[in-house]
Amino acid sequence: MYAENFTKLLIVDDLPENLMALNEIIKQKDRIVYQATSGEDALMLLLQHEFALAILDVTMPGMDGFELAELMRGTERTRHIPIVFVSAAGKELNYAFKGYETGAVDFLHKPLDIAAVKSKVNVFVSLYQQRNEVKRQVEALEKSRQELHATQVELQRSLRMRDDFMSMVAHELRTPLNTLFLETQMRKMQLEKSNMEAFNEEKLQRMVARDGRQIQSMIRLIDDMVDVSRIRSGKLSIRPIETELSDLLQRIVSDLSHQAAAAGTDITLDANKISSGTWDEFRVEQIIINLLTNALRYGGGKPVKVMLEANPVYAEVTVRDQGNGITAADQHRIFEPFERAGTKTGAGLGLGLYIARQLAEAHGGSLTVDSTYGEGAAFRLRLPFQ
Incomplete structure (x- = not known):
């Protein structure tokens, strides 16, 4: 059984033999009985553990049981713990009345009635366990309510x-x-x-x-x-073949030259280095065409530049435009499905960048954007050679 499943009890008495005797009376398999020989030691335990019941001896050197009880009642962490006082003093001292004044729930006189002690402890343990079970159920209901609310919000979002x-x-x-x-x-x-x-x-x-x-x-x-x-x-297929990026980029730029001219601009290409890797040529072409189409659409009629760089780990294709750029708030959103930067209007479903990033990640690579609003945008596609 894990420690959190045990019910913890605290007994405090300055005489070790009394602690031993009381421990034998109240111990059970589902309980942990902590013992303290002084009020100071008891306070340390009270700060470390949550107890179902505290049984305090009234007369102890230093801090007596009444003083310990007052400290317990004055602290938020311990004020809810039921206190039972134990005393060997005669009833004529009226300790019981003082004990109830300090917030005790019961007062026992020595010698202890074993059956009565067991019965009283069992009652408080049962109450503690029931209270914890109710608390657990309330927390579970609240968690279920929050999950249901989150599900409803997500469902409404999905419907929209x-x-x-x-x-x-x-x-x-x-x-x-x-x-x-x-x-x-x-x-x-x-x-x-x-x-x-x-x-x-x-x-x-x-x-x-x-x-x-x-x-x-x-x-x-x-x-x-x-x-x-x-x-x-999860059924997107990637069919890698030996692909040379420089040749692929030259072909794509050539194919889009008429579209660039129609937009009143041109595309310049800096891709002189041979960069060959095992990638899905069709899917890589799909990514780059998407980036170039966006650059022509949002580039404000200014030239678009494509650059190819490589290191021993990956090849990097950068598509840079000189348009209005993308705000920091939009730079994450544009990679979500059905989203566009800054507007809900325009051509397309807002799927291009979402698909492009998914295709890049399917190759073990990445697609990111670097942009300052008003200064254009640079999309970087990284494709690992392995």
């Missing part, structure tokens, strides 16, 4: 996130779908008018390009939702 998510999905899908619908309506109208000039090679190529952009937008949206589902279910 679900509703917000469905609203955002509907909005994000509606934009490309509306564009495609309007395009088809325009083409239908041209066909009904037999205006085949509207479908010459040059115009047809532009139509196909516009359709492709809208379809790709919906595909990216669906891919993001699938990735989030895989992340949360």
Whole structure:
């Protein structure tokens, strides 16, 4: 049985033989009986332990039982402990009356009635145990109440996130779908008018390009939702192959050059060192495209810089923009799902950085941001070679 499961009793008497006799009367397997031969020793024990009952001898040299009782009643830690006085003095001294005045719950005269002592101690021990059990149950109920409240708060948050998510999905899908619908309506109208000039090679190529952009937008949206589902279910797959980061970065920057031009800016690349590692090339590309897309979106039309550095432990890709930057409060939040820096408006579901960080960590790496508001932002992707 652990010590905290024992009920502790304190007996105080200046005569060791009295302590021994009383100990034999009240001891049981589920109790620990502490003994003190003076009031001073008793006070030390009272400061160290929680007792169910204190049995005090009245007449002791130095601090007597009444003085000890008064000190106990004057201290918050010990004032609740029941006190039983024991005295060999005759009843004519009226010690019992003084004992009750100091807060005692009972007064016993020597020689002790063994059966009466056992019965009284059993009552106080039982009361103490019942009180502790009630306290434990109250604490358990309070803990359950707090847990239930926390669960309700989390459930409400989840419901709000679900509703917000469905609203955002509907909005994000509606934009490309509306564009495609309007395009088809325009083409239908041209066909009904037999205006085949509207479908010459040059115009047809532009139509196909516009359709492709809208379809790709919906595909990216669906891919993001699938990735989030895989992340949360622990089924996100990583397929490492030998990957050369410098070549990968050059290809990504080249592919995004038209998007950069449309945003009125350009992307510069500093990646002359060969850095090869075993990573999932598709997933690493997904991370970097996300960072560059964000840099072009929030970079204020200013140049975006991509840098590749390496040491013996990891390769580091930094994407730096010169936009408004990210506040300290937002720097943690932007990596949560369905969040964006500083605003709830804008393109996308706010999943990109969340997915990117999860993909980085799935490689054993990290994705962090360093930003001072008003001075742009630098996102750093670290990928360990091993």
